[in-house]
Amino acid sequence: MAGIALVSVYDKSGLSILSSAFAKHEVSIIGSGGTAEAIRKLGHQVTDVSDYTGYSEMPGGLVKTLHPKIHAGILGDWNDPSQRKYLETNSIRPFDFVVVNLYPFQEVVKQDPENHQKAVDNIDIGGVALIRAAAKGALLNQRVVPVTNPFQYDGLIRELDRYGKIGPRHQRILFEEHEVSRQEIRKIYRTAREEEFPPQLTITLGGHLYDYSKAQWMVGDKARGLRYGTNPHQKAALYKPKVSPSGIGNVEWIKWGKEGPSATNIEDGSHGLRIVDHFTEAAVTVMKHLNPSGVALAKPGEALSNVYIRALGADTRAAFGGVVVFNTTVDKPTAEEIVKTFVEVVYAPSYHPQALPVFETKKDMRIGKVTRPLQEALPPDIVVLNDGSIILEDAYTTKITSLTELKQLSVPTKRRPTESEYGDMLHAWLVACEVRSNAVVFWKDGTSLGIGTGQQDRIGAIENCIEKAHKFGHSLKGSTMASDGFLPKMDNIEAIAKEAVSAIIQPGGSIEDQELVKGCDAHQITMVLTGERSFRHF
Secondary structure: OEEEEEEEEOOOOOOOHHEEEEEEOOEEEOOOOOHHHHHHHOOOOOOEHHHHHHHOOOOOOOOOOOOOOOOHHHHOOOOHHHHHHHHHHHOOOOEEEEEEEOOHHHHHHHHHOOOOOHHHHHOOOOHHHHHEEEHHHHHHHOOOEEEOHHHHHHHHHHHHHOOOHHHHHHHHHHHOOOOOOOOHHHHHHHHHHOOOOOEEEEEEEEOOOEEEEOEEEEEEEEEOOOOOOOOOOOOOOOEEOOOOOOOOHHHHHHHHOOOOOOOOHHHHHHHHHHOOOOOOOOOOOOEEOOOEEEEEEOOOOHHHHHHHHHHHHHOHHHOOOOOEEOOOOOOOHHHHHOOOOOEEEEOOOEOOOOOOHHHOOHHHHOOOOOOOOOOOOOOOOOOOOOOOEEEOOOOOOOOOOOOHOOOOOOOOOOOOOOOHHHHHHHHHHHHOOOEEEOOOEEEEOOOEEEEEEEOOOOHHHHHHHHHHHHHHHOOOEEEEEEEEEOOOOHHHHHHHHHHOOOEEEEEEEEEEEEEEHHHHHHHHOEEOOOOOOOOOOO
C-alpha cells in the first residue's frame, strides 16, 4: 500500500511479524528509541524518531515522541489546503499507522507498591498522547489506524494481505482495545448492582476510558428503558457507546407498543442485523431467541412483501411471536403482511409513511428504526463465567464474503458447483455463520428451507432441519446445505442424499473426509470445503 507507520511499543511481542508485514506492503517505519533498535536487530529498516524530528531524545528517554512533526503527522488533514501547506512547508509526513502500547504502570505498582521511583518511571506520557492523537485522527480523517495491542497484529496483517490496505471496517475494530481485566468487568457489574443501573458507565480498557450511557427513550413525558431482562424477574439496562450515533443501541422507537422492549427483543434485533447486513440484496430474517427461523433475499424486481412471506414461511410455527429484521425500507404491502401474525418487534432502517398507520392496528407491536453502524467492525466477544472469570476473544468474522472468495476454495468432489449452486452456497454459509452451533442451513433460490440450531450432534441438526422442512412443505431437492462445523460421518451424507440435496458447503477436517467425498460423488453431490469453522455459542 506504501505508507508510514509510527511504532513506539513497550511490549515488543509480535514486532517481528508486524515489521515483516510492513516491509512487504512498503510501509516505512519510524520508531522511537528502544523500539527502533529492536526493529533494526530484526533486520528491518527503520528511521529513528530523533532523526525524523531533528531533536535527540532527552536523557533518560523522558521525551521522545512529543514533537509537532509527530503529532501533526497524525492529526493533519491532507485534504485541507491550509493544513496541507503547513505540513508540506514543515516537511511533515502523514502517518497511516500509529502502533503504540504503554508502560505497565498498573502491573508495576501492584507487584512493588513501595517502590516509588519504579512507579514514576512507568508513568507513560508520550504513549498516552500518541494514542489519543491517533484515536482523534482516525475519527477526524478516517486515515490513521491506531494499533494499541500486539493481539491486534494478526488481524491487521490479514487485512493488509487481503486488501492491500486497511478499510474503515477494520480501522474501527483496531480502535477497540482487546485487554479487559476481570477486575474491571466485576467493577462494572458491582457498580450496576449498587447503583441500580446508573445513567453512565465508564470502562477502562488498557488505560483508556470508554464512556457508555444508559439507553432511554421518551415515551410521552417519561424516560423509559428496557422492560426487563431475559426473564420478567430480571432487571436490565441497555448501555450504548457515547461515540456511536447508530446501531441497535441507538434504535429510534417509532412505535413503543404497550410496554416497550425487553432485553431479548434487543438481542434478537442485534443478531438479526448481523444476518441481514451480510447482504446487498433486500433481506429479511425472522428471529426467535437469537436464532433465525427463516431468512430470505429479494430476487430482481421482487416485492419486499413476498420476500417477507418467504422468510416467514420457512418455519411459521417458530416465527410466532418473533422479531422481524430488514435491511431495507419497509413499505405498506409488507406492513400489511406483518400484521397478519403475532410479531413482537420490527426493525428496519426506514419505513414508508404509508406503512406506519398499518402498524398502529397492533397496539402491542413495537417498531424500531435502526441505521447500520457507521463502524462496521465488531467488538470483541466477552463471556462471563460462573465465578466472574471472563473469556475475551476476537469477534468471529468469515473470510468468505463474496463469490470471488468462495470460488477460490477447495472442491474435492468430481462435480463442481454450478453458478446457482455457488450463489446458494454463499448465502447459506453467511446465514450458518450467525446460527448457534451445532448449526446447519438448507437453502435454495434466496430462501432458507430449514435451519437446525443448537444441537449437540451434527446429524441431529441435519435431522431437525429435514423434519422442519417436511413439516412446512419444503422440498429439499436441489438445495444446498451449509454446516458450521465439519461433517464427521457418512450418516450425514446419507441423510442429505435421501433428500436429493445437490450441494454442501462445510469446513472439512474430519478423519473421514475422503469417505464423505466418495459418498458425495456416488450421489452426484458437489461439495466446497471452507477450511474455516464458524461455531457460535453466543
